[in-house]
Amino acid sequence: MNTEHLESKGLNGQKENPDLSLTDKTAMAKLRILATTDVHVHLLGYDYYGDQESNHNGLVYTAGLIRQARLEAPNSLLLDNGDILQGSPMGDYEAQKAANATDSSVSVEAGSAAVAKSTGIHPVFKAMNYLGYDAGTLGNHEFNYGLEYLQQCLEMADFPITNANIIGVADGEFSGRPLFNPFVLLDKPLKCEDGTESTVKIGLIGFVPPQIMQWDRGNLEGKIKVRDMLETAREWIPVMKEQGAEIVIAMVHAGYEDLPETPYMENAALHFGQVPDVDAIVFGHAHKLFPGPFFEGKTGVDNLRGTLHGIPAVEPGYAGEHLGVIDLELERENGKWRVADGRSECRPVYDTAAGKPLVEPDAELARLLESNHQEVLNYIRGAVGRTTGPIHSYFSLLADDSSVQLINDAQREYTRKQMAGTVYEGLPVLAASAPFKTGGRYGPAHFTSIPAGGLAIKHIADLYNYPNTLHALHLNGAELKEWLEWAAGLFTQIDPHSAEEQPLIDPDFPSFNFDVIDGVDYVIDVTKPARYDAAGKLIHPESNRIVSLTYEGRLVGAGQFFVVATNSYRAFSSELANPGGQRIVLASTEENRQVLTQYIRDTGTIHPYADGNWRLLPTGGQPVITYLTSPKAVQTAEHWEGLHFEGINEAGFAKFRVDLDQLKPKKEE
Incomplete structure (x- = not known):
């Protein structure tokens, strides 16, 4: 394995754990992994599409859960699993602002520092730096605004970003080397159960779906190649172990699918549970909650403990609506830490049934982002x-x-x-x-x-x-x-x-x-x-x-x-x-x-x-067909024939019974 790239990124030469006094006895410790994924520039409790306050998502609310979870655990790590730069008008505005700055006042050669000086720190990294993220990885939407913009933004992060399966170009040829840090090694101080202190070397490795070469072909063709995620993991994780990684966390921007492993598969999270030496998995991309009801009875899943093929894993949804928490039980024998047990959960920021937030927004974070917020408001109101x-x-x-x-x-x-x-x-x-x-x-x-x-x-x-x-x-x-x-x-x-209730829409489509x-x-x-x-x-x-x-x-x-x-x-x-x-x-x-x-x-x-x-063809018979939509649709439904309101379900959706034989807009009087 060529390690020149690792050395250039400062990943070699990590010192061994200094607490040699523990090498001859067993020590126990707990490590909490906190994770966000698919935040999509939802930083403040504000709906820019509706131009109104919102209190059910956003990092200002997730911050409260992060603070609480840190207080509960003696040792914790905060990670982001990608899709942070795109997904709200704030993301679009920042990309447009950077493009305008580059076009009008900053040469391409001047680089990211000059762009940052002209436009300010991207609000995503203002927020993440403030919250003290330990590391992050890339999602597919990071590439929507182009590779150059992404690289400019990443320079603003006060924490390392890892991705192992993107290959860069050198002198017009594909180098065969990762474009980003293929992995990161962190020496993490540990407070042990017996009150002593130790250090654990944590290895973090990130992956993105190879399909970005299709989804953002115009931005990426000829600039990068993307390898199969699982193949890449099996190549790099042994290198991480050789360089001293005791605990390996796979940060996988991919969802779960109950499919056999195939080359270049998009949603490979399940199979990371069978990659040797993976100790914990943070996954995302599909905006689902794991553990959660969707995964009940799925292959390789323990939905009670939150594991994939026995490996603790978490997928904390979308837009900062939940914080992912993985709790690992560590034990040290013969001078090395290992995972003895683990479980996971997703903690919500909002109580849907009660219709109220479960945490207060972080006032200091909101203050830091206020100028960005006002700029976006001026932009969206044009x-x-x-x-x-x-x-x-x-x-x-x-x-x-x-x-x-x-x-x-x-x-x-x-x-x-x-x-x-x-x-x-x-x-x-x-x-x-x-x-x-x-x-x-x-x-x-x-x-x-x-x-x-x-x-x-x-x-x-x-x-x-x-x-x-x-x-x-x-x-x-x-x-x-x-x-x-x-x-x-x-x-x-x-x-x-059939007389049974039949939902019309496939939730997996x-x-x-x-x-x-x-x-x-x-x-x-x-x-x-x-x-x-x-x-x-x-x-x-x-x-x-x-x-x-x-x-x-x-x-x-x-x-x-x-x-x-x-x-x-x-x-x-x-x-x-x-x-x-x-x-x-x-x-x-x-x-x-x-x-x-x-x-x-x-x-x-x-x-x-x-x-x-x-239109949908009338079915005949009398099937009980149901459709879920916004609670705001209840009054609008009065303008339709064939729709019958049945109430608000536990997830907050308005539920309608649909008669396809009668479905059509009512004629205006």
């Missing part, structure tokens, strides 16, 4: 246009709605103009977008909700909360249908003759993959099994949920061609949207949000509508 009616996503998974319609109208108009004068001029232009905010794993507040009146930047971010760029694809009718079949996997299979394609008309038959699963794998080749796919009143032919406007994420991440990866005919540098913003500015006043180009 005027764009007006809307004559409300725009929301409460029922966007039941029927065509205005939130997706507006995005697709903007994308189609932009793409038509871009196709003028090309060989694709004259082809039908369609547009694909998904309802991004539909509750689910993000909770009952995660819905687009824009009132009638002025439209500002905050509303654009509420409609489209990813920094994707607009891309367009050249597809035939057969390929278009397969894309829609994949999207239709969002729905569970409904048995029209993210709504950002439920693409609505405007410009064609189609019907979805949810009584048939899904043709594809959430990952796009063909599971029922005999099934066809998409029926009556038409363009301008005629059935779409398999060989009929279209241009489909979409986003960079979809263009690079899905074989179903971009077969063979070779169908891109437009790769704009304009963000989809900027396209939407300009469309609204040009239009001036928006009259929200949905053209109803897709």
Whole structure:
């Protein structure tokens, strides 16, 4: 193993533990690992989309749990598991501010120090430095604004960042060496159970899904390569042990899937429980809670103790709503510490049932971030246009709605103009977008909700909360249908003759993959099994949920061609949207949000509508179909037929019974 990179990063030459007096006897100690993941720039108790106070997430609240957990334990370590730089308007604003500073006043050669001097410390690192993080790793969304911006931001951290499976470029060639610290060794003071003091050498190693090369191809192609996470772990962890690591913590920005290990798999957290010498696992990416109800009965899981294949592990959700806690029991024999036992839990900042926070926000942290907060408020309140009616996503998974319609109208108009004068001029232009905010794993507040009146930047971010760029694809009718079949996997299979309650939406299918394609008309038959699963794998080749796919009143032919406007994420991440990866005919540098913003500015006043180009086929029979949405949807439901409110569930969602045979908007009087 070439260790030149390790030496350059100061990872070699660590001194041995000095407390030799303990080498001839057994010592016991406790080590608490505190973890956050997928914070997504949710630092303050503020909803920038709704421009209002919020007290159910944010690091100012997580800080209270961190303080409490530290007081309970004699030895603790605070870690972050990635996805910290993107996910709220504050993240977008900071990236835009840095880009403007680089363009106007700071040369690229001047580097991150000059950018930081011009723009100030990124609020994420203001917060994390203040809270005293010991280490962090990278998530996939760290790369959304480009590699250069990421490297500038990481220079602002007062703690080490580790990633082992990203390979850098040297002199135009891939070096074979990790671009970042492949691992970090920390000499951690320990207070032992008998009152004596010791030191434990903790090894931290981080991983990111290889799929970032698809998701952010435009930012990363030719600059890095990404190795398989598990293969990389099996290579580097022995090096960590050779260099004295006694306790190894894997920081895995990947979720749990009950699938056999395969090369370059995205959600590999389960299999880290079987990697030799891993003592604890912090994972994330999927925004779930482990241990928690979702994992009950899953392969390799002890949901009571919080272990994966017997290894203590934690996944603390999203946006600082929970703090992950792993408690390890350590014992020292023959001069080395090892893990004797361990368990984990997720601690919430908010009591959903009682409707109140469980901790007070950290006032000093809020004060540190106040200037950043005011800058973001000024940014999000910038005027764009007006809307004559409300725009929301409460029922966007039941029927065509205005939130997706507006995005697709903007994308189609932009793409038509871009196709003028090309060989694709004259082809039908369609547009694909998904309802991004539909509750689910993000909770009952995660819905687009824009009132009638002025439209500002905050509303654009509420409609489209990813920094994707607009891309367009050249597809035939057969390929278009397969894309829609994949999207239709969002729905569970409904048995029209069952008297049992049947949830309509599959909770494991993210709504950002439920693409609505405007410009064609189609019907979805949810009584048939899904043709594809959430990952796009063909599971029922005999099934066809998409029926009556038409363009301008005629059935779409398999060989009929279209241009489909979409986003960079979809263009690079899905074989179903971009077969063979070779169908891109437009790769704009304009963000989809900027396209939407300009469309609204040009239009001036928006009259929200949905053209109803897709619908769910009536099921017949009398199945009890249920749908979960925002509590704010209760009054809006009065404008629909076929919806019956049944109350607020324990998670805070409004529960509706849906009659698909009757479902349609009521006609205005």
